[in-house]
Amino acid sequence: MVVADRYEMVCGLEVHVELQTKTKIFCGCTTEFGGEQNTHVCPVCLGMPGTLPVLNREVVNYAIGAGLALNCEIADFSKFDRKNYYYPDLTKNYQTSQFDLPICKNGGLEIEVDGVKKWIGITRAHMEEDAGKLVHSGETITTSDASSVDYNRAGVPLLEIVSEPDLRSIPEVLAYLEQLVQILEYTGVSDCRMEQGSVRFDVNVSLRPIGSATFGTRTETKNLNSFSSVRRCMEYEIARQARVLDEGEEVIQETRTWDEGRGITLALRSKEEAHDYRYFPEPDLVPLVIDRQWVEEIRQTLPELPRERRNRLQELGLSAYDAAVVTQTKAMADYFDQGLAQGAEAKGLANWVMGDLTRLLNSNQCQIADSPVSAQQLVELIKLIDKGTLSGKIAKSVLEEMYASGKDAEQIVKEKGLAQISDEGALLGIIDGVIAANPQSVEDYHAGKERAIGFLVGQIMKATKGQANPGLVNQLLKKKLSD
Amino acid sequence: MIFEKSISELHELLIHKEVSAAELTNAYLERIGDLDKDLQAYLTVLEKDAQTQASEIDQKIARGEELGALEGIPMAMKDNMCTEGVRTTCASQMLREFYPPYDATVTTRLKDAGSILLGKLNMDEFAMGSSTENSAYMKTRNPWNLDCVPGGSSGGAAVSVAADLAAFSLGSDTGGSIRQPAAFCGVVGLKPTYGAVSRFGLIAYASSLDQIGPLTKTVRDNALVMNAIAGYDAMDSTSVRYDKPDYTKFLINDIKGLKIGLPREYFGEGIDPEVAKGIQKCVETLRSLGAEVSECSLPHTEYAIPAYYLIATAEASSNLARYDGVRYGYRAEAGDVLGMFRKTRADGFGQEVKRRIMLGTYALSSGYYDAYYLKAQKVRTLIKQDFDQAFEKFDVLLGPAAPTPAFKFGEKSNPLTMYLSDITTVPINLAGIPAISIPAGFVNGLPIGMQLMGKAFNEGTLYRVAYTFEQTTNYHTLKPNLSGEVLARGSR
Numbered sequence: 001m002v003v004a005d006r007y008e009m010v011c012g013l014e015v016h017v018e019l020q021t022k023t024k025i026f027c028g029c030t031t032e033f034g035g036e037q038n039t040h041v042c043p044v045c046l047g048m049p050g051t052l053p054v055l056n057r058e059v060v061n062y063a064i065g066a067g068l069a070l071n072c073e074i075a076d077f078s079k080f081d082r083k084n085y086y087y088p089d090l091t092k093n094y095q096t097s098q099f100d101l102p103i104c105k106n107g108g109l110e111i112e113v114d115g116v117k118k119w120i121g122i123t124r125a126h127m128e129e130d131a132g133k134l135v136h137s138g139e140t141i142t143t144s145d146a147s148s149v150d151y152n153r154a155g156v157p158l159l160e161i162v163s164e165p166d167l168r169s170i171p172e173v174l175a176y177l178e179q180l181v182q183i184l185e186y187t188g189v190s191d192c193r194m195e196q197g198s199v200r201f202d203v204n205v206s207l208r209p210i211g212s213a214t215f216g217t218r219t220e221t222k223n224l225n226s227f228s229s230v231r232r233c234m235e236y237e238i239a240r241q242a243r244v245l246d247e248g249e250e251v252i253q254e255t256r257t258w259d260e261g262r263g264i265t266l267a268l269r270s271k272e273e274a275h276d277y278r279y280f281p282e283p284d285l286v287p288l289v290i291d292r293q294w295v296e297e298i299r300q301t302l303p304e305l306p307r308e309r310r311n312r313l314q315e316l317g318l319s320a321y322d323a324a325v326v327t328q329t330k331a332m333a334d335y336f337d338q339g340l341a342q343g344a345e346a347k348g349l350a351n352w353v354m355g356d357l358t359r360l361l362n363s364n365q366c367q368i369a370d371s372p373v374s375a376q377q378l379v380e381l382i383k384l385i386d387k388g389t390l391s392g393k394i395a396k397s398v399l400e401e402m403y404a405s406g407k408d409a410e411q412i413v414k415e416k417g418l419a420q421i422s423d424e425g426a427l428l429g430i431i432d433g434v435i436a437a438n439p440q441s442v443e444d445y446h447a448g449k450e451r452a453i454g455f456l457v458g459q460i461m462k463a464t465k466g467q468a469n470p471g472l473v474n475q476l477l478k479k480k481l482s483d
Numbered sequence: 484m485i486f487e488k489s490i491s492e493l494h495e496l497l498i499h500k501e502v503s504a505a506e507l508t509n510a511y512l513e514r515i516g517d518l519d520k521d522l523q524a525y526l527t528v529l530e531k532d533a534q535t536q537a538s539e540i541d542q543k544i545a546r547g548e549e550l551g552a553l554e555g556i557p558m559a560m561k562d563n564m565c566t567e568g569v570r571t572t573c574a575s576q577m578l579r580e581f582y583p584p585y586d587a588t589v590t591t592r593l594k595d596a597g598s599i600l601l602g603k604l605n606m607d608e609f610a611m612g613s614s615t616e617n618s619a620y621m622k623t624r625n626p627w628n629l630d631c632v633p634g635g636s637s638g639g640a641a642v643s644v645a646a647d648l649a650a651f652s653l654g655s656d657t658g659g660s661i662r663q664p665a666a667f668c669g670v671v672g673l674k675p676t677y678g679a680v681s682r683f684g685l686i687a688y689a690s691s692l693d694q695i696g697p698l699t700k701t702v703r704d705n706a707l708v709m710n711a712i713a714g715y716d717a718m719d720s721t722s723v724r725y726d727k728p729d730y731t732k733f734l735i736n737d738i739k740g741l742k743i744g745l746p747r748e749y750f751g752e753g754i755d756p757e758v759a760k761g762i763q764k765c766v767e768t769l770r771s772l773g774a775e776v777s778e779c780s781l782p783h784t785e786y787a788i789p790a791y792y793l794i795a796t797a798e799a800s801s802n803l804a805r806y807d808g809v810r811y812g813y814r815a816e817a818g819d820v821l822g823m824f825r826k827t828r829a830d831g832f833g834q835e836v837k838r839r840i841m842l843g844t845y846a847l848s849s850g851y852y853d854a855y856y857l858k859a860q861k862v863r864t865l866i867k868q869d870f871d872q873a874f875e876k877f878d879v880l881l882g883p884a885a886p887t888p889a890f891k892f893g894e895k896s897n898p899l900t901m902y903l904s905d906i907t908t909v910p911i912n913l914a915g916i917p918a919i920s921i922p923a924g925f926v927n928g929l930p931i932g933m934q935l936m937g938k939a940f941n942e943g944t945l946y947r948v949a950y951t952f953e954q955t956t957n958y959h960t961l962k963p964n965l966s967g968e969v970l971a972r973g974s975r
Binding site: 043046047048049050051052053054055082084086088091092093094147149276278279280283284285286 | 691720821
């Protein structure tokens, strides 16, 4: 359904990312994903009577880092609050979060859609603890006889990043999310593994007639866990709200849930049924005072961010497209930078990284960080081509061999005798033999049939199992034939 | 009798091998066996564990090793402090079978100090109450008059010391829960500065007010226990890194020139004139010892009760949310999760606990927060400022620890009447300052307590005044008559 002729969509996002700390936010339990149910727990994260939270300093470090990368102000004075609601995955039946004094506020990031740049505001980012996870005996909660709870995730630190309602289209939303995730991954704040639920999205959507200055009534769809779910959910929700408005009805302000299987959103609770979270300052923690020196120390540790990196690579001669591809993930960008540090030329390196290496990694479902061919090894291979030791074509098979065995290019070339024959004496002998064996072709060449030389070159390559330096063969053959 | 002796006296007997830790422990266990069916101070008695611990201490003595001040001293703890593997009920049905897999920091520190844990003491459920009548299990009786309450919520802790069922005990004080029962039972009870003693392992009632402290027979004993339990703890973010002194260094029998203020609000409306008169008599004693005493005012005192009952219940409503039947404690069976939550909490909590959870939930609710919780926090600031101003002029403030002596069971059945009886104690918790109650005489045969209030982390000054007073009076040496005849009459 086309709605863009009648309505403008307005969207704001809440993104919850798990911070990549080793231990939980208020205790020493590991944050590792997986693990047998209820093994990464202790009395503190289980909220047992009498236990108290102690803030993990590393969580604050990460939150400051993320805030700086997202152009936020870092609060001098910030505090934790309790968000009270009952749910079995919540060990204390309140979540320790931040309410009116979040650690980061007033930031934003730039997106680009169809060549148009746009600033998307970030209202705030705050620290909080994750809840546990319900494990249902059946497929869904409604078809289950019983549910158990796994508290391994309870107390894993989260950063909730709230955007301004600045987004006006699904491509803008996806561009914002891609940028956001990329920045978080770059800063090392989160590994952003969506398949492990380490990033989750709440999507606020409303429609308003084109030209209207006031926002329409919004719905909030909670707990989406992939970009594609966000896109599908928004497509559905936009169409649904448009239908409601077209019929002259009003959109109901409510919280909705996304049914991935059916591809629809469902009403969860209305505004009237909304929780009264009864926020109040967490009395078990003291306020967080952050001095400027702390912020500056974190700023010093921040890596080059994606945008800066792309600009630098473009200055080295990469196209905007290539620069975007090799900086897609921090791991790939780091790999690329390691290659540059080994003295590779940017464009040539980009071709190998984006082409053959990525193909090999993809077909082996391997992350570039775990690549069996190191950046240094790849650059050595490229240098062998530049020196004329290897032809581009043979280099491709050498890379495959390197990928499979982990060996260096030179070792493979030596073991398999793959080095190009660039020895004039050796080549001349072979050329003489081929000329002698193919008088017809020689005659054709002299008769002006240029194509005949191709046949002769092919014969020489065949005789050398492809190892002859093709440029040199051409040169020598022509010289010989004109003698 | 040996069980009447102070910690320092018992320590001397132990190191001189005049009594063994085992004999001492057994003496207390026997006395508990004799008296506690009538007094009902103990919810749990740890006979075997205590004897095992005692024999370890005796081996140490036999080896000629040096003995710490609390080593081999039998004591007991209020049942809201976690003890690993030992049932910790908070006097609630909700935690009837709760065996914590960890020790509270105070438990660890007393274990490290070598004290012998005799058992866990009765209290008002979740420390909510001023008479120990709100225990889900039993009513603890005042040894001075078995028809009277021992005070609360640390009623068991006060009775265990007053009736010599332990050499000392630990209580917790959120709005007077150490000082008022100490006053009602005629023992020494200190509520330390907020942040001086770790709350880790103390089952929370109101986190910003709760504080653990010692109940003892003498001021010196109190300082000895503080030496063991106080000090920074990394497990409690609200515990303070401060230069912890040796509290016994303040046991100086001299208060000449010390400035003592008498807040007039602590002697006026709502205070039993007999109690006020008794405390005035103590004031004269202190004056005669060289203290400079004059009247002062803490003008916001009248707002302390409403502010306290909003802040404490707001925090409690959240702190007690975790008791839902999912992970530990009592669970009621029901058809679905929400039903289980509701029935578990309906069955598991007593009436007063439910009342306070409702009050607190209301105080935090959207639309009421500003008028109640936020307003109460502002009042709290004003009360704190009252004290700050008073301490510019005075070293110590003095008043009654409770407005009346111990009252009869059932006498304050109206919750509001009960709440109002906390008027002399709650301002201290709101301000976070230390205060001590010491035996100060008798009204109608029942003990009354004199309360000394000090600046934050100035427990030492309180000890100095209390010690000086104790040296010139004999109230602390008087013992309730717990003869078989009295007990038999009382239990009728």
